[in-house]
Amino acid sequence: MYSPLATARLYGIVDLGYTAPGEVTSMTRKLIAGGVDILQLRAKKLGESEIEKLAREMLPITRDAGVPLVINDHLAVAAVVGSDGVHIGQDDGTVAAARAVVGPSCFVGKSTHSLAQAIAAQAEGADYIGFGPLYATGTKPDYTPIGLADITEAHRRVTVPIFCIGGVNQERLPEIITAGATRVVIVSAFLLAADVIESVRQVKRALGMEN
Numbered sequence: 001m002y003s004p005l006a007t008a009r010l011y012g013i014v015d016l017g018y019t020a021p022g023e024v025t026s027m028t029r030k031l032i033a034g035g036v037d038i039l040q041l042r043a044k045k046l047g048e049s050e051i052e053k054l055a056r057e058m059l060p061i062t063r064d065a066g067v068p069l070v071i072n073d074h075l076a077v078a079a080v081v082g083s084d085g086v087h088i089g090q091d092d093g094t095v096a097a098a099r100a101v102v103g104p105s106c107f108v109g110k111s112t113h114s115l116a117q118a119i120a121a122q123a124e125g126a127d128y129i130g131f132g133p134l135y136a137t138g139t140k141p142d143y144t145p146i147g148l149a150d151i152t153e154a155h156r157r158v159t160v161p162i163f164c165i166g167g168v169n170q171e172r173l174p175e176i177i178t179a180g181a182t183r184v185v186i187v188s189a190f191l192l193a194a195d196v197i198e199s200v201r202q203v204k205r206a207l208g209m210e211n
Contacts, residue, residue: 004068004084005107005128008037009207011163011185012200013072014058016043018191021054028058031190032065034200035209040087042072055081070109075101085109087130090117095125111165113143115150115157122158129158130185133166134176138188152180170199173206 012031019027024041031039039062043051051074059081062069068084071077075098078086085107088098098108107127112118121129131154135145145166154162164181169189176184186203193199 004037004066005161008068008161009183009209010036010200010204011038011040011165011183012036012190013040013042013185013187015187015191016046016054018188021046021050024054025057025061027191027196028061030196031200032061032067034190034197035204036067036200038068038070038085040070040072040085044073048074048077052077052081055083059083068107078102078106082106085127087111095121099125109163113146115154118154118158118162122160126160128161128163130165131162132164132168132185134164135167135172137167148176148179151176155180155182170203170206173203177207 014024014027028039041051041055041058043054055069055071055077058069070085070087071083072087073089073092075086079102083106086098086102087109089111090113095108095110102108109128109130110121110126111130112121113132118129118131133143133145134148151164161183163183163185164176165185168176168184168186190196190199
């Protein structure tokens with residue numbers, strides 16, 4: 001396993017659905033200052049050249065902080081900028097195909113929306129999985145929430161890191177953790193917070209992590 005993934009518990013995403021391109025650098029600095037363990041760039045509506053530009057702005061900041069940068073979907077961008085990781089969805093092909101593009105030094109994560117998909121993603125060699133959406137979320141409005149019932153079983157059947165995602169926020173953390181989650185992804189609750197740094201710190205405390 002890619003070693004930073006083994007200890008990572010809090011995954012942040014700079015989503016261009018919530019953050020303007022001109023604010024990506026400052027948001028990256030805030031999320032890192034708060035203490036995210038991994039940071040993803042997700043820009044569903046931008047072209048590859050724009051995404052590459054933003055990734056190149058983020059990389060020096062994430063590298064200096066020792067926080068892995070993950071590119072969502074765009075394998076070619078991940079390969080050309082040399083990001084630490086890439087994240088693919090269920091409709092984005094296999095982990096092996098992604099790894100063939102990005103190379104062995106780039107870890108590959110995959111979105112899963114059921115226990116069966118989680119098990120399958122591990123079998124095909126994903127370095128970590130996203131598991132959700134747990135709740136209805138504006139980030140993924142077309143996805144039916146999977147709820148909390150399968151979290152414990154997913155952790156029993158899957159040994160790679162499982163990051164629970166989808167509508168996760170500080171208020172819901174207690175029930176998510178009680179359901180068996182050990183790692184979470186938070187998007188809008190961080191990006192729309194009045195004080196991003198403090199919001200991240202509060203979640204880290206709730207997860208029992210040091211600031």
